[in-house]
Amino acid sequence: MVRSAHKMIFVLLAGLLIGFPTGTVVAQGVTISYSDWQLAQDIWGRSLREAIAEFERLNPGIKVEAEPVALAQRDVKFTTAIRAGAGPDVFALDVNPVKQYIKEGWVKDLTPFIEKEGGQQWLSDFYPRSLMPVTEDGKIFGVPKNTVAMVMVYNSELFKEAGIRTLPRNWTEYREVCKKLTKATKPGGPIDQWGVAFVLAKACFDLRFSVVLRGFGGDFLTPDWKHSALNTPQAKEAFNYVVDLILKDKVMPPGVAQVDCNEARRLLAFKKTAMKIGTMWSITEVSGMNPDLNGWKVLEMFPIPQKEGVQSKIRSTLYQKSIFMNRNTKHPEAAWKLIKFLTDKKQMEKWFIDNNMLSCRRSVNETFGPIRQSKYAAIVTQELEHADFLPLIPQWPECLETFRQNLQAAVAKQKTPDQALMDAHNQIEAILSRR
Numbered sequence: 001m002v003r004s005a006h007k008m009i010f011v012l013l014a015g016l017l018i019g020f021p022t023g024t025v026v027a028q029g030v031t032i033s034y035s036d037w038q039l040a041q042d043i044w045g046r047s048l049r050e051a052i053a054e055f056e057r058l059n060p061g062i063k064v065e066a067e068p069v070a071l072a073q074r075d076v077k078f079t080t081a082i083r084a085g086a087g088p089d090v091f092a093l094d095v096n097p098v099k100q101y102i103k104e105g106w107v108k109d110l111t112p113f114i115e116k117e118g119g120q121q122w123l124s125d126f127y128p129r130s131l132m133p134v135t136e137d138g139k140i141f142g143v144p145k146n147t148v149a150m151v152m153v154y155n156s157e158l159f160k161e162a163g164i165r166t167l168p169r170n171w172t173e174y175r176e177v178c179k180k181l182t183k184a185t186k187p188g189g190p191i192d193q194w195g196v197a198f199v200l201a202k203a204c205f206d207l208r209f210s211v212v213l214r215g216f217g218g219d220f221l222t223p224d225w226k227h228s229a230l231n232t233p234q235a236k237e238a239f240n241y242v243v244d245l246i247l248k249d250k251v252m253p254p255g256v257a258q259v260d261c262n263e264a265r266r267l268l269a270f271k272k273t274a275m276k277i278g279t280m281w282s283i284t285e286v287s288g289m290n291p292d293l294n295g296w297k298v299l300e301m302f303p304i305p306q307k308e309g310v311q312s313k314i315r316s317t318l319y320q321k322s323i324f325m326n327r328n329t330k331h332p333e334a335a336w337k338l339i340k341f342l343t344d345k346k347q348m349e350k351w352f353i354d355n356n357m358l359s360c361r362r363s364v365n366e367t368f369g370p371i372r373q374s375k376y377a378a379i380v381t382q383e384l385e386h387a388d389f390l391p392l393i394p395q396w397p398e399c400l401e402t403f404r405q406n407l408q409a410a411v412a413k414q415k416t417p418d419q420a421l422m423d424a425h426n427q428i429e430a431i432l433s434r435r
Contacts, residue, residue, distance in 0.1 A: 030331045031063045034338060035078070035088035038321075039068035041262075043288045044281075047354035055341045062334045072203040072260070075397070082106045082326060089329040090338050093142070095133045095320050096206055100394040102136045108325040111139045113336045125345075130360035133392055134322050142322035143343045144360035146351065148380050149316045149387035150211050153278040153286075155271065155293075156300045158193070162274075167302040171215060171241060174305045178251035181274040195251040196275040197264050198242065200411065204261030205404050206390060208277040210317040213238045217310040220403065225391045226432060230403070230425035237307075239421045243410050257411050269293055277304075279319065280356040280376050301379045303386070316387035320360065395435070399428045 034052065038044035045068065052064045067088055069077055075097050081087035083106075093101065101107045114122060123131065126144050134142035162181050168174040178195025185193050199208040213219060218234030221227065229235060246252050253259075253272060265282065267273040269289035276282065287295030304316045323339045325332065341347060348359035349368050358377060359365055371377045390396060403424045410420035 029061045029063060030334050031065060032089040032329070032331050032334050032338065033065045033067050034090045035067040035069050035074075036092040037069055037071040037074050038092070039066050040070060041285070043284055044355055047351065050354075051342060051347055051350070055338060058341075059334075059337060062337065064338060070203075072201075079104075079106060082328060085328050087326045087328055089326050089331060089335045090323060091326065092145070092321055092323055095318070095322075095389055095392070096400065097397050098133045098142065098322065099136070099392050100397060101324065102141050103394040106327060107141045108327045108329070108332065109139045109141060110143065110325060110336070110339070113332075113340075114140055117340070125361045125363050127360055127362060129318075130320060130322075133320060133389060134324075142324040143339050145321045145323055145343050145348070146357045147318060147320045147360050147384075148279040148281070148358050149318055149383035150207050150277055150279050151301045151303055151316070151380060151383050152275055152305075153268070153282045153299055153301055154275040155268065155298055157298050158271065158274040168305050170308050171212075171305050172308065175241075175245065175249065175251075178245065178275070179249060182249075182251045191250075193271065194253045194267075194273050196245075196277075197252050197256050197259050197267050197273045198245075198277065199259055199261050199264050200257045200404070200408060201260035201263075202401065202404065204264075206400055207317050207319055208261075209242065209404075209407070210390060211277055211304045211315065212242055214312070214317065215304050215310075215315045216241070216307045217312050219314075220399065220428075221391050221432075225393050226435075228399075228425045228428040228432070230421055230428065236418070236421060239407070239410070240417050242407070243417045246411055247413075257408055265289060268299075269295070280358065280380050283376060284354075284356045301376060303379070303383055313386055314388045316383050318384070318387045318389045320389070322360075395431050398431050402427045402431065 036048060039048050049066060052066055056062065056064060078087055078091060123140070127147070130144035130147055131140070134140055134144060158181060164177055164180060168177045181193065181195040182191060183193055184191050199205050210220070213235060216234045216238035218232055218238050219229050222229050246256060253267065259267070264276045265286050266289055268276050269286045271293070283295055283299050286299060287293060306315045323342055325335045325339060329335045345361060345363055348361055348364040351357055352359065352364070352368065352371055356376060358371065358380065365371055365381070391399070406415070406420040406424035409415040410417045415423065
């Protein structure tokens, strides 16, 4: 009995010294939650659950509950819970909503944790650009995990069957290629193969349309992110180009307005489309949806086309996933351990093997053999030089959704393309004026 009492006193003192809530972390262990939209995906979800199991093995006092969340509902679910004093202890975000989360105080400042790890020396392995979205006023609010640039992913067999030997370098050539690939696969039958399917649904829209806009030399906002840039000739040309591909050329399948990223992958996996805007993860996801496709052999990539004469260096969009700590967590030390584990070098290497994704760590991309030998990594790495983040401002999610809804209205013929684009421009100007 005396020994048990002494042991309990030691545990309580240890808990106080390391900053955990007394009597929970060491004595009984703690349970924290991790939420990620990729937990809802078959391949990504399996990889994440394996990582969580390994973390629990290495940290027997910490249990992690995995909480999948649909990407389209993620931010509503997270922010509603956080404002109510709840929410997952640790969660993943893409770049789009990060500045809003930071501004509203929904995520915890990780700078004190990073300082204990070595501060700038610990951060030095991360690409400086990867720290931009998660940094505000010199404080770090998230740890970067993965990054890629968007490219075109295509079925090389369907290209060969259509007699396409030269990959499109500009949007005029791209349009002609789409037309050649749109056909009936059975003589006399209806059209059942299309050139491409753009993502027009909310989930993943940002990374897809943006490359067309930038490929025409335009962008959503002015370089200072203070005004809409949708009143430019470049934006008008890109907007009309997409609408015409759908309504005039009919090179996208019926119902494309409802296509999200998973449906775009499925269409490519089952040869309903020959191309998609994607990146390295497309190979893993599409191949997993239809093993008979032999995707690792058939699927290839080429850079985002650019309009003839456009001199802009930027034509693609950067994706980045980072890991954050909820401001409401009751177990910050345990949460930090999970964040550090999920973003360490070993986990980044495994993430590439499992999911074909580049890391935000230099040491992984520059030294890991499988990355250096990957033909897909080589193409995407080159495209990183021609890619940039979408606007890093709190108002960006609202601006993006406003634009998407107006594009949907044009595709549905509820507005003319000119009216839809002008409405998007004016509405975004109003949003930005509320700074």
